Amino acid sequence: MRITKIETCVVEANYDWTIIKVKTDSRMVGWGEAFVAPGLAGVAAEFNDVLVGEDPRDVDRLCCLMRTAFGSAGTASMGLHAISGIETALWDIVGKSYGLPIYQFVGGKYRERVRIYADCHAGQGLASLSPVLLPRTPAWMSEKKRGKKAELNPKYHGGQKSEASAVKPGAYARRALEMKRRGFTALKFDVDVPTEYSLDDYNRALTRREIDLMVGLVAAVKKVLGKEVDLAVDCHWNYGVNDAIRLARACEPYDLLWLEDPIPPLNTDALKRVTLGTRTPIATGENHYQRHQFRELLEREAVDILAPDFQKVGGLLEGRRIADMADMHFVALAPHNISSPIGTMASAHLCAAIPNFLALEWHAAAVPFFEDLMLPRRSPMIQNGYLTVPDRPGLGVELNEAVAYKYRKRGEPFFDRPA
Numbered sequence: 001m002r003i004t005k006i007e008t009c010v011v012e013a014n015y016d017w018t019i020i021k022v023k024t025d026s027r028m029v030g031w032g033e034a035f036v037a038p039g040l041a042g043v044a045a046e047f048n049d050v051l052v053g054e055d056p057r058d059v060d061r062l063c064c065l066m067r068t069a070f071g072s073a074g075t076a077s078m079g080l081h082a083i084s085g086i087e088t089a090l091w092d093i094v095g096k097s098y099g100l101p102i103y104q105f106v107g108g109k110y111r112e113r114v115r116i117y118a119d120c121h122a123g124q125g126l127a128s129l130s131p132v133l134l135p136r137t138p139a140w141m142s143e144k145k146r147g148k149k150a151e152l153n154p155k156y157h158g159g160q161k162s163e164a165s166a167v168k169p170g171a172y173a174r175r176a177l178e179m180k181r182r183g184f185t186a187l188k189f190d191v192d193v194p195t196e197y198s199l200d201d202y203n204r205a206l207t208r209r210e211i212d213l214m215v216g217l218v219a220a221v222k223k224v225l226g227k228e229v230d231l232a233v234d235c236h237w238n239y240g241v242n243d244a245i246r247l248a249r250a251c252e253p254y255d256l257l258w259l260e261d262p263i264p265p266l267n268t269d270a271l272k273r274v275t276l277g278t279r280t281p282i283a284t285g286e287n288h289y290q291r292h293q294f295r296e297l298l299e300r301e302a303v304d305i306l307a308p309d310f311q312k313v314g315g316l317l318e319g320r321r322i323a324d325m326a327d328m329h330f331v332a333l334a335p336h337n338i339s340s341p342i343g344t345m346a347s348a349h350l351c352a353a354i355p356n357f358l359a360l361e362w363h364a365a366a367v368p369f370f371e372d373l374m375l376p377r378r379s380p381m382i383q384n385g386y387l388t389v390p391d392r393p394g395l396g397v398e399l400n401e402a403v404a405y406k407y408r409k410r411g412e413p414f415f416d417r418p419a
């Protein structure tokens with residue numbers, strides 16, 4: 001069997017979902033998904049020159065070739081997003097050609113169902129972000145729902161400055177109750193919200209009143225969730241060491257599942273100071289690539305919970321290696337995931353196959369067509385907070401191309417149709 005073509009489409013959802021299709025001369029195709037980046041379809045297309053004519057079942061060797069091709073050391077991040085998506089598509093082909101589901105090729109199942117935690121963002125509905133993280137209105141949304149052009153707020157991932165007054169504990173509590181009723185056993189909310197109490201957008205400082213407001217959001221959600229549902233919170237790399245510790249300590253009475261990315265991802269020793277400075281568990285990982293970057297986090301004991309994104313770390317096999325390394329340090333994985341059903345299912349196969357798995361993110365609760373993108377359609381894909389991994393060969397789901405076309409991003413190629 002030989003690879004004949006790598007093609008992509010981009011679905012415009014809450015993020016750009018870049019879907020990879022690897023075609024072969026046996027008419028078998030593989031599906032994967034790559035973590036968002038500007039111009040990613042072009043990067044994936046370049047790998048045609050590397051992979052066409054190769055046997056798609058030589059997964060690890062082909063990833064080595066792609067990493068080498070994309071800068072000789074293979075450390076350039078965007079290339080790894082594309083490689084991750086292509087790697088999943090290769091596993092889909094391996095699974096289909098041997099008649100086995102992907103989880104069998106990354107160790108076999110520890111569990112039938114994968115625990116999902118729902119990302120609830122900042123308590124509101126659909127928030128859609130461009131590849132440069134600017135708030136946007138997707139092309140498929142009606143004109144009357146479109147807002148005016150947004151301004152990037154450096155202190156708030158995915159929001160507008162005008163939203164400060166919209167952040168209310170009541171809205172958080174209502175969203176939490178809705179998701180609890182849907183059966184989730186773990187939720188995550190953003191606490192790095194725009195506030196009226198911020199004195200500076202750039203200095204990574206938190207005022208006392210900001211911390212009080214953030215803790216008020218946590219308290220409102222915990223009151224609704226009780227002891228049955230776990231709560232994690234996300235800070236999107238916004239704060240300095242000292243204020244991150246102040247915030248984490250203020251959250252200690254609420255027994256969070258974790259506090260995510262309190263400081264920027266670039267300094268492991270600084271993160272270690274935060275982790276050692278509080279009883280609140282600290283999580284990071286969605287900005288790290290390949291096993292080498294995770295090795296530093298683990299060996300320096302800088303983190304309590306690891307959150308790699310399998311659509312960007314370099315592939316599912318790379319994810320398995322990261323999980324093994326974390327397990328040697330008795331650290332659990334709560335993988336980051338902002339994907340369509342294709343990437344979510346790929347991550348679920350790996351989550352079923354690693355012992356030290358805690359919960360997998362699901363970020364698409366507000367995307368109305370999420371399940372429509374899958375064939376066969378599974379509705380709901382996530383039941384009572386769990387995703388059952390299918391036993392069908394490969395990924396076990398295909399992309400519904402007609403639905404993907406309806407929600408496609410304009411100006412991007414749609415598989416064999418050019419942009």
Ligand code: MG
Nearest residue numbers: 234260261286
């Ligand atoms: Mg995060």
